[in-house]
Amino acid sequence: xxxxxxxxxxxxxxxxxxxxxxxxxxxxxxxxxxxxxxxxxxxxxxxxxxxxxxxxxxxxxxxxxxxxxxxxxxxxxxxxxxxxxxxxxxxxxxxxxxxxxxxxxxxxxxxxxxxxxxxxxxxxxxxxxxxxxxxxxxxxxxxxxxxxxxxxxxxxxxxxxxxxxxxxxxxxxxxxxxxxxxxxxxxxxxxxxxxxxxxxxxxxxxxxxxxxxxxxxxxxxxxxxxxxxxxxxxxxxxxxxxxxxxxxxxxxxxxxxxxxxxxxxxxxxxxxxxxxxxxxxxxxxxxxxxxxxxxxxxxxxxxxxxxxxxxxxxxxxxxxxxxxxxxxxxxxxxxxxxxxxxxxxxxxxxxxxxxxxxxxxxxxxxxxxxxxxxxxxxxxxxxxxxxxxxxxxxxxxxxxxxxxxxxxxxxxxxxxxxxxxxxxxxxxxxxxxxxxxxxxxxxxxxxxxxxxxxxxxxxxxxxxxxxxx
Amino acid sequence: xxxxxxxxxxxxxxxxxxxxxxxxxxxxxxxxxxxxxxxxxxxxxxxxxxxxxxxxxxxxxxxxxxxxxxxxxxxxxxxxxxxxxxxxxxxxxxxxxxxxxxxxxxxxxxxxxxxxxxxxxxxxxxxxxxxxxxxxxxxxxxxxxxxxxxxxxxxxxxxxxxxxxxxxxxxxxxxxxxxxxxxxxxxxxxxxxxxxxxxxxxxxxxxxxxxxxxxxxxxxxxxxxxxxxxxxxxxxxxxxxxxxxxxxxxxxxxxxxxxxxxxxxxxxxxxxxxxxxxxxxxxxxxxxxxxxxxxxxxxxxxxxxxxxxxxxxxxxxxxxxxxxxxxxxxxxxxxxxxxxxxxxxxxxxxxxxxxxxxxxxxxxxxxxxxxxxxxxxxxxxxxxxxxxxxxxxxxxxxxxxxxxxxxxxxxxxxxxxxxxxxxxxxxxxxxxxxxxxxxxxxxxxxxxxxxxxxxxxxxxxxxxxxxxx
Numbered sequence: 001x002x003x004x005x006x007x008x009x010x011x012x013x014x015x016x017x018x019x020x021x022x023x024x025x026x027x028x029x030x031x032x033x034x035x036x037x038x039x040x041x042x043x044x045x046x047x048x049x050x051x052x053x054x055x056x057x058x059x060x061x062x063x064x065x066x067x068x069x070x071x072x073x074x075x076x077x078x079x080x081x082x083x084x085x086x087x088x089x090x091x092x093x094x095x096x097x098x099x100x101x102x103x104x105x106x107x108x109x110x111x112x113x114x115x116x117x118x119x120x121x122x123x124x125x126x127x128x129x130x131x132x133x134x135x136x137x138x139x140x141x142x143x144x145x146x147x148x149x150x151x152x153x154x155x156x157x158x159x160x161x162x163x164x165x166x167x168x169x170x171x172x173x174x175x176x177x178x179x180x181x182x183x184x185x186x187x188x189x190x191x192x193x194x195x196x197x198x199x200x201x202x203x204x205x206x207x208x209x210x211x212x213x214x215x216x217x218x219x220x221x222x223x224x225x226x227x228x229x230x231x232x233x234x235x236x237x238x239x240x241x242x243x244x245x246x247x248x249x250x251x252x253x254x255x256x257x258x259x260x261x262x263x264x265x266x267x268x269x270x271x272x273x274x275x276x277x278x279x280x281x282x283x284x285x286x287x288x289x290x291x292x293x294x295x296x297x298x299x300x301x302x303x304x305x306x307x308x309x310x311x312x313x314x315x316x317x318x319x320x321x322x323x324x325x326x327x328x329x330x331x332x333x334x335x336x337x338x339x340x341x342x343x344x345x346x347x348x349x350x351x352x353x354x355x356x357x358x359x360x361x362x363x364x365x366x367x368x369x370x371x372x373x374x375x376x377x378x379x380x381x382x383x384x385x386x387x388x389x390x391x392x393x394x395x396x397x398x399x400x401x402x403x404x405x406x407x408x409x410x411x412x413x414x415x416x417x418x419x420x421x422x423x424x425x426x427x428x429x430x431x432x433x434x435x436x437x438x439x440x441x442x443x444x445x446x447x448x449x450x451x452x453x454x455x456x457x458x459x460x461x462x463x464x465x466x467x468x469x
Numbered sequence: 470x471x472x473x474x475x476x477x478x479x480x481x482x483x484x485x486x487x488x489x490x491x492x493x494x495x496x497x498x499x500x501x502x503x504x505x506x507x508x509x510x511x512x513x514x515x516x517x518x519x520x521x522x523x524x525x526x527x528x529x530x531x532x533x534x535x536x537x538x539x540x541x542x543x544x545x546x547x548x549x550x551x552x553x554x555x556x557x558x559x560x561x562x563x564x565x566x567x568x569x570x571x572x573x574x575x576x577x578x579x580x581x582x583x584x585x586x587x588x589x590x591x592x593x594x595x596x597x598x599x600x601x602x603x604x605x606x607x608x609x610x611x612x613x614x615x616x617x618x619x620x621x622x623x624x625x626x627x628x629x630x631x632x633x634x635x636x637x638x639x640x641x642x643x644x645x646x647x648x649x650x651x652x653x654x655x656x657x658x659x660x661x662x663x664x665x666x667x668x669x670x671x672x673x674x675x676x677x678x679x680x681x682x683x684x685x686x687x688x689x690x691x692x693x694x695x696x697x698x699x700x701x702x703x704x705x706x707x708x709x710x711x712x713x714x715x716x717x718x719x720x721x722x723x724x725x726x727x728x729x730x731x732x733x734x735x736x737x738x739x740x741x742x743x744x745x746x747x748x749x750x751x752x753x754x755x756x757x758x759x760x761x762x763x764x765x766x767x768x769x770x771x772x773x774x775x776x777x778x779x780x781x782x783x784x785x786x787x788x789x790x791x792x793x794x795x796x797x798x799x800x801x802x803x804x805x806x807x808x809x810x811x812x813x814x815x816x817x818x819x820x821x822x823x824x825x826x827x828x829x830x831x832x833x834x835x836x837x838x839x840x841x842x843x844x845x846x847x848x849x850x851x852x853x854x855x856x857x858x859x860x861x862x863x864x865x866x867x868x869x870x871x872x873x874x875x876x877x878x879x880x881x882x883x884x885x886x887x888x889x890x891x892x893x894x895x896x897x898x899x900x901x902x903x904x905x906x907x908x909x910x911x912x913x914x915x916x917x918x919x920x921x922x923x924x925x926x927x928x929x930x931x932x933x934x935x936x937x938x
Contacts, residue, residue: 367903433842436835
């Protein structure tokens with residue numbers, strides 16, 4: 001399994017930083033310095049000279065190679081940690097089996113291999129299922145609770161990569177997603193058959209904390225839909241649809257199961273996260289699925305209208321843009337680019353230090369949150385996707401320029417060049433705030449999603465350029 | 470009303486920074502630079518030379534003057550904002566009355582004076598009661614919701630200062646506490662007569678958010694007990710006792726009214742904040758009250774035992790120390806100083822930049838919270854009280870040294886020399902993180918409490934010195 005050799009490779013001046021992973025990877029990518037790409041934004045003109053045209057194509061290739069290298073790094077590093085954890089689990093299981101064998105005369109030794117482990121632990125020892133997400137800078141476990149947001153995201157992302165990116169069609173990735181999915185089905189719900197899920201559970205699945213939100217349930221839905229897409233087992237899709245229908249019921253009919261107090265809507269502020277999440281889930285379920293597209297068409301429209309009532313937000317903008325793209329609605333597209341991409345970029349980007357603030361007050365007061373000036377990895381990921389998507393749709397060089405600006409900042413500041421993967425939380429001046437690689441919210445999701453999407457869009461841009469020759 | 474002239478005043482080398490308040494204050498305090506006090510910790514020995522002895526007494530006087538100046542600043546500045554708000558409210562009320570007069574033939578003009586306002590709005594216009602707490606750096610209102618934690622704290626603190634500090638026995642302070650207290654009684658509870666209180670309400674008292682905690686209710690109790698102490702109206706004390714009894718019921722019998730899910734105790738981690746808060750309330754109600762001392766003796770013991778099960782925490786240490794002091798329990802006192810004062814000081818103090826981290830992981834992992842390295846004003850206030858109390862109890866110079874070290878940092882970093890009062894939230898290197906003077910949690914509470922307590926302890930230390938002459 002070799003990544004594509006990047007066109008325009010210039011040798012080893014700046015070798016791919018992914019290659020010291022102890023995984024069967026070989027990589028000859030030329031990952032040149034981000035600064036080489038700054039000029040790109042100026043290049044897309046209606047009429048370009050041949051030299052500029054060539055530079056642009058080369059630039060896009062370099063960008064693509066850059067994102068490709070990163071796509072490889074994130075999920076495979078998480079997988080490595082996951083497999084390590086699985087192997088330790090298998091050893092613990094063997095020890096348990098060995099101890100138990102005197103009583104039940106089962107063969108005491110099983111090879112500590114992944115497949116054997118899956119076969120074995122799918123029957124019993126559910127405490128070995130599902131991943132921990134709290135990994136320190138170098139991958140050490142610092143919290144033995146299991147957090148259902150990153151778990152749902154990880155299960156979904158492993159399946160999606162397996163399904164949509166050829167070089168990730170690996171048995172171990174799919175295998176690692178399976179016990180996580182089963183853990184979710186068995187332990188995510190607090191009081192089954194009621195649908196409300198926990199936020200965190202002990203390693204053997206006892207609920208510890210429940211949030212009054214719908215995000216555990218949302219990523220549960222995403223994981224189940226992806227499990228169905230790779231396995232074609234209908235029980236997964238049933239889980240996804242039933243959960244999404246319940247989420248919609250909470251949002252639009254009766255929220256009492258979430259302990260949302262009935263007066264919470266007396267105040268005129270309305271959460272943007274809820275319709276954004278719903279639009280994300282609708283996108284997920286509708287993908288190449290006519291039945292679901294029909295089923296959730298009205299919900300999709302509802303989500304779009306709800307989001308449009310808000311002033312701005314880039315993450316929501318990305319989903320709206322996807323929606324406009326699917327519908328071929330250029331008016332919505334232009335509105336989204338102005339209001340949900342450019343406006344929040346200009347108000348949220350810190351011109352002095354670079355990077356996005358986590359919170360800005362719409363009237364320019366100081367936000368309530370102490371961590372308002374922290375730089376979080378995931379909005380930067382979402383912004384990269386949104387602006388590259390906007391550029392791809394419109395050809396507007398201003399959008400490409402911002403994409404490159406944000407990419408440069410993100411690759412320079414968030415990457416951990418020693419222990420790999422990305423930091424998630426920086427302080428204002430770009431220094432590391434939390435050195436963790438995984439936590440209550442950060443798992444294997446935003447990075448690989450962003451990298452895979454950017455790589456794909458850049459690939460399509462290159463293809464378009466080739467075709468128009 | 471003049472503050473005491475500090476003995477040993479050396480003139481105007483470093484004039485008191487409180488004096489430019491537009492309040493009827495005159496101050497001749499010599500507020501020397503904090504660094505002059507560092508040497509103090511070294512001075513308390515079993516046998517001291519006369520010169521050292523005099524230096525120490527002078528040092529304590531300087532320290533006392535320093536805290537006195539600050540005590541004056543915080544509550545009076547908040548009061549000034551409050552009165553400004555009251556006056557604006559009165560003007561709005563007058564306008565309303567004027568408009569209404571055509572219909573009901575009431576006299577249209579009332580003087581915009583505080584007393585008239587209280588008389589008038591206590592009958593109607595409840596949206597004018599209770600203070601807003603969200604004040605920007607220079608006192609401008611940036612959020613029109615009312616937050617019940619800072620409101621309860623402010624009502625309680627105004628009454629306490631009125632009651633216990635002679636120079637605060639001012640009608641306007643007591644007057645400002647009254648409408649706040651009435652607002653709490655009328656609007657804090659979400660569904661009266663049920664006791665659960667909101668976290669935030671609109672300006673006219675409609676609940677907006679309810680937390681699954683007991684802190685709104687705790688500061689409600691504190692405010693009511695203080696209202697009773699200054700007015701002797703039993704309805705306030707009834708409110709306090711009934712609320713505390715309900716809080717105890719939630720904590721020890723049935724928490725379902727807080728929406729604490731029943732499995733939340735399956736995980737072995739237990740919150741330190743709950744027993745600390747309860748011990749604080751027991752202290753409050755027991756103060757010079759034999760009946761309450763008896764009623765809550767068992768709860769006090771329960772709180773102490775619960776806290777002692779935890780590893781460390783300075784805020785809890787302060788309440789334990791008060792408890793040890795009241796009981797004359799020197800064994801508990803020494804245990805508390807080692808485990809709840811010195812241990813957290815050494816693990817929580819940032820030797821490089823100064824100041825306390827907000828969160829530290831007991832196993833030295835990176836804490837979950839993004840804002841873990843922020844410096845918050847209130848723990849610094851609590852630490853000053855705790856260490857000065859410890860020094861006063863033991864005479865150990867190491868404790869005095871830490872008290873001075875923390876005071877120096879706090880006075881240097883948290884004070885806003887331009888718009889007065891204290892910032893609440895700094896980043897790691899001491900720069901301002903949030904410039905607000907009041908917010909969801911910060912109101913008129915920790916600063917004046919700390920200053921008044923330190924001033925009082927320092928005064929007692931000086932008196933002791935005088936007496937032993």
